[in-house]
Amino acid sequence: MELSLREYKWYVKGYWPWVPVKGSSMEIGTELMGVTDWLPATVPGGVHQDLYQAGLIQNPYQDLNSLHCEWVENRWWVYKTTFERPPISGSKVELIFKGLDYEAIVYVNNQCLGEHKGMYHPAVFDITEILDQHDHMELVVVLKQAPDEMAQIGKTSETFTQKSRFNYKWDFSTRLVNVGIWDDVILRVHNEYSLRDVYIQTDMDNGEGVVRVSAAAMSNMEDLDPSTDLKLSLQVTDPQGGSAGEITYDIQAGQKLPAAELRIPSPQLWYPNGYGEQPLYKVEIKLSDSARQFDSWTQYTGLRKLEYVSNEDSPSEALPYTFVVNGKKIYIKGVNMTPLDHLYGNVSESRYDWIVHLAKSAHMNMIRIWGGGIIEKPYLYELCDRYGIMIWQEFIQSSSGVDNIPSKRPEFLELLKISAVEALRNRRNHVCLTVWSGGNELMSAPNTPSTYEDENLAILKALVAEYDPQRLFLPTSASGPVQYITPEKGVSHDVHGHWKFQNNPHHYELYGEADHLFHSEFGVDGVSAVKSIRKFLSPDHQHPVPMTDSFVWRHHGEWWDTYDRDMNMFGSIADLPQFVDCSQWIQAEGLRFILEANRRRQFHNSGSIVWQLNEPWPNVSCTNLVDYYKETKMAYYWVKKAFAPEHVSMDYRKLNYEAGENFAAPVFVHRNDKSAFTKVRALVLDSSGVELHVQHFEGESAGGRSTMLGELKFTVPQTENGLFFIRLYLETGTTGSVENIYVMSTVKEHVYAPALSMNGAALTVEAKNEWVQSAEIGPDGCEIMNKVFVVTNTGTEAALFVYPQEQTDRYWMTADRAYDCIFPGEKLEVTVTCMEKSGELFTKPEIRKKDECFINGNPVIEFLYFGCHKHVPQTDATEKAASVAVATA
Template identity: 55%
Template sequence: MEIGSELLGVTEWLPATVPGGVHDDLYRSGWIEHPWFEQNSLACEWVENRWWVYRATIDEIQLGENESAELVFEGIDYEALIYVNDQLLGEHKGMFHEAVFDISGRCRSEGPLVLSVIVKHAPDEMAQIGRTSETHTQKSRFNYKWDFSTRLVNIGIWGDVYVRIADSCTLEDIHVIAEPAPDAAQGIVRVSAAIRNAAIKEEETTARYERLSLHVQVFDPEGNECACNHVDVSAAGHTELELEVAKPGLWFPNGYGEQPLYKVTVQIRDGERCLDKQSLLTGFRTLRYERNEGSPQEALPYTFVVNGVKVYIQGVNLTPLDHLYGNVLPEQYAYMVEMMKRGGVNMVRVWGGGLIEKEEFYDLCDRNGIMIWQEFIQSSSGVDNMPSKQPEYLRLLKLSAVSALKRKRSHVSLTVWSGGNELMEAPNKPCTYEDENIAMLKELVERYDPQRLFLPTSASGPVEFITREKGVSHDVHGFWKYQGNPDHYSLYGDADHLFHSEFGVDGLSSAKSIRKFVGADNQSPASMKDNLVWRHHGEWWDTLERDEALFGSMKTLESFSDASQWMQAEGLRFILEANRRRQFRNSGSMIWQLNEPYPNISCTSLIDYYGEAKMAYYWMRQAFLPAAASLDYRKLDYGIGEVLDAPVFVVGRGGAQTAVLAEAYGSDGQLRWSKTFHSGLDEEGRSRQAGRLHLPITEELRGLFMIRLTLSQSGNGHASDGSQADYFFSAGRDGEEPVYAGAVSLRGAVLQVSGVGRWEPEEPAELAINASGTATLGLSSLRRSYIVENTGQALALHVRCEETTNGYWLAASEQFFTLLPGERKEVEVSCFRKKCGGLLAEDKSAASLPPDLIFRCFGQDTDGYEERERHSINEKEGAKVHV
């Protein structure tokens, strides 16, 4: 108005990635320093407070007589004005529902179109320390600062943008349900769809179409048509159709069976002419919910029953994969789901402070048997936790909830909806269905996805947090730190909660990861009370005081990381085993958290930002084995002359007879005691006590000693499916000597490592599903086995390998295992070539090199290696590396 020309802006026009976000584009163009290094994110907070303009040209589109063109934005973050040829097309607010604009007339009259999207500054929303009752947006809140993330408020276009060209008669809101008949001899596929007609007048519709019909085909996992049907339909409205499939394969959660997927193709036809066609994948399964065994009548149903089989929940909580979630690539989702599957996980909770994730994630969960607990976008705060009742907020919440319900309900992996994270009507008192906000969401679930359970919130109460009080804990959260020796063991070992949907223990990232984002001056062990850089990367999760009390003074970054990860693994494993010992009185455990969206020095994550799995991940996998033995102990330290008296339990399905070999070893690795217990497995998987360990603590065990439980089903004394658990204690410590001082002073382990053959390519893992319902492939990986032997004279504690080139994610058949003197293991290593978006793309510095592995055990710093050989694809078979 004042000068008659367009403002030039703060920057020149910069290349933009869509989907993506402004921060990554600015970093690529040199406008900001790398946000993750030390405290650089503080200097990036101006970005969220500016308005940003995206611009692109849409080439000329030729439309047929009956065709229309719609401009579709799958995700704008957060509020935008959309212009075509400098004319306002419309406005949009909200991350989780599409923005759709008809541009048919412009395509016919204006030729190429210049599209401009003005993204307004990010709204001022609540961080973790805030008031949930004052939340007013449907924007992902973790961006504003959470315990596992910094403040870096994403802004930009985080979803796909495209022009959708279609006949004026199109399909919408397709919903597929596939269930087997009670005898499983046939399956029923129920398809519903809405038909939208862009014609303005009914007489135009009648003249334009001769005979409209809805056609549905079902294809089995091999691609063969196994059912088809059609029905005549009107030009607009809602239509339903059923099909029968003979002897369908049943979809089961990970660990309970296979995951066969059937492609369902839906078409709207005019005679023989296809007007619109959409495909998706589904699976045949029944799903119901039962109250836990022995639970109060007023308790909600927390036991999930799939195809008539009770499923014990072995779960994790998922945060967004990155602060810059628009830049996350399908391969990153694929790696996380692969690690869930390998870890024995069968359910993931998509946390309400994060995202309604992209379709690739749900597709991958369908393929890998990972049941999904999906929360709507609401979360607790540090000041109050009452769900917002503001009218504009409820309007936005309804828009995103309906969008999520319609888009996700056909996924066979989707198992339960939740109103959000830790929503409370009063301190420690979770919200119920009576809350106005929750009641609205409950009605929406009943309308759009009535087959699935809706829980009011997680935890759903009647008390929020785990407690020693009996009879009040149903679904609870907490805690998130190791509770100390012996308090940790009495709290969780004696608990009576029905379900444990969130809990964790904190631990450091690997030294390898920490060195990527912390400068040399800050790479020594530090307290977050004293070091601002460390505080910036994990203030809540300072473990120095805890770990020095248990291990002694921390001298190096490696030793600190080793000790911290050990206690995270120890604390989490005990909780998992204690919960599983009450299987079906307790219906499951969901660890907080699988991943982190930001590089933390310390956090409750099992896998750090760079994809490095911590010790806790592998001890979780041990606890989640289909059949396992566990020791129910109550402390870590014993005096000489005491007796370690603890029951031994077995858990697993199927009724097989098992033997549990219990052995006690001194720190020199010499066997001091052994006993074998026998027990059958319960048919449905309930835990059974196999016997009781009664171990006198003698001088031979002074210092560090280990109890090993080896479960076998063949009677040969060898572990079944890797079921071997090692527990570590101290005996006869003096005064204030740390519990695990014996581990720190342990010397004498020597690892001898031999590569078996060469690196061989693995079959690519199935990655995602394209628009036609066909699987695409990804996660290019190499696999190789190694023989690892302890040729020394002491226990080799927590042996693991590390990939050093940064070009690969690593997964191994075993990690963080202990070797006795003379003992050897064969370890199969898979290295997945990294393909990352956003700032993680920097972590591919050696992507063209073959994997390079280092093997080490507890207390060995990588800087101390005197001899190493790099492994390459062309190395001679049988080459060795001495570590």
């Protein structure tokens, strides 16, 4: 039995270091005051949000405000709560802090229970006697100042903590070091005997599903007979709620049952997203004797066989980078995830729910949980179990730039072992967990990833072999033998890089010719949504500027300045909305090409993991697909298209051509699964939609492969504005048609400058239905809603990159398609999905008044396109009225 203490009233107070321990001055004898009074606190949470709610700090995500908050990490913070003895009975009661950040002293009724250091393993205290002696409890937690750990630029060899390092300044974050109780606080009540060290493995054998469970039975009282006969029962319930089998074993207290096994005929198999369904079986373990039940344990898991094989034509010394589930090779369509917030203790379940929804909707099948961040809370893994998102889990280690050598400091290795064992024991039972890694970009020498021979990584490898032997352990990411992508042939296995658009034509030459086996981190930077930038930059800073010329812009993403790049591609850029349009276009174009180039080599290349899905604080520019406020960028939708189960692509090597030049590019069809006879139609169009060339391809496209159907050939046209469009249609029997579009130019300099002069588009939008609740339900029953719109271009020129935007700012929004081009006379049907926001930080109730921006309780959707940031006329009367009302407010 567990009782959470999160619902009690918690308070927090700040002190200078050591003052809470000393209490009063030895010189004058009076109580030493704190740097704050007692403030209401949130547990789980972090100090910064509590200080903001109390008015003691300004929003640290606004402008340069975080610089004025750095004092917080250098104070000691005391949390306290009081509660009456709960009506519980048991042989033993433990007080458990699941996440203290970072070094703490814990007291109950002025009695020191002990000290704790480390974020990723619980602080556990036996309070059975205290509860027996007292009816009223005062719980006090003293958190010392945050340790002075390495930021991104530093020495990995000198790291000494198991604290999340991105807090100390990374390329996508500022220095804002979290302090607080970042995970739940519980009372765990034990009877005489308890289950310990439960481990579930699932497998397939001769067509049967196999559930193997090991567990230990532990006694909780010193005077109990250690040879007491107990029974351990294993029950499995199928996804429809019927019995899939049960079995009971005899076990003695103190004994570990090595492998209880239950076989399930005709199992319903778990597959990664895009390859099948994700049915989950309920596994229950009960510990009892002939008279009573002492303990129970429940987990939902999927039945699947997990294997790892070498890539096709892989060098013999290469690690196995191809993942196989139920006999199917799974091409990795992945994304790297940073923590969702600097203040990771304050992240609500709804924010996790929406970020996983975004991953699933974009056809992603793997999330790499990066070693410079955190070992995420169990809820994330539960969501990934449910939606088929495989997890690449790194231990908490990362590169540091000055040196990247894994730390060998004794205190660090001891903490690393403790947190690694905790992570292994508590994450291995999730079917989504697919691979472990020693950390991020650990290198024994420049451009040389560390190997299993490193003492640090050898420890982790042995721990994985002991606690989770069914899963692969990679020494680091990238795992070598060279760290970074290179045009040199035959030396790249798992590589990282680059994180910038490599310019035209070098970007296409590099990625189009590379031969790496796996691409576990790379990206292209792009500016955040206008809607988001206006939330965290004050009006004086809401105009495009190089980061060399603005300390505020530099503070929000100094590594990711796209100003010069975008000026080079587009020429002069007028204002912030236009700058966002241009920057996001190049990010999307650059990422799309990398993904398609990798996928064309499937399974010589086993997959791509984009850096990065999200960001933990608001950047003006970053390599993310989704900005801090969960606004999806153009790159998100082009990645979604490149990851689709069925996709068509073109292999090109530059963006601009001379009029009259012979154009030639192979056309490829990509499929997740089944082979099929395939037809592809290629159109070359000008900006007004006139067809300049048509070509047809057909043939058998292989399942789980990329198939070249032929070569697109034509003479490059001289168009009125210098742009021409290549549109590929993949005709399929299941989805009707899959479309991909490439924008090419005959302009030598400022390749895409003509797009800024296109002004002949005119969109109308019709809502086909009212908002409909989705079958998918968010956390706490939060409603997810869908609505279908038909967008028509009644103008004379193409509307480039049409996308919906939610206007009330009370909903997160995504769409089944966005950033498509609509040519004159064409219609596009778009399904928009919304979920009401909750759990956002640094907001106060009075900021958004419901009557002003919450129209009829529903989202308000507008459609925009490249170069257009005005309200779009809508033919649906209700929608039109709603838009006008929001504009007025």
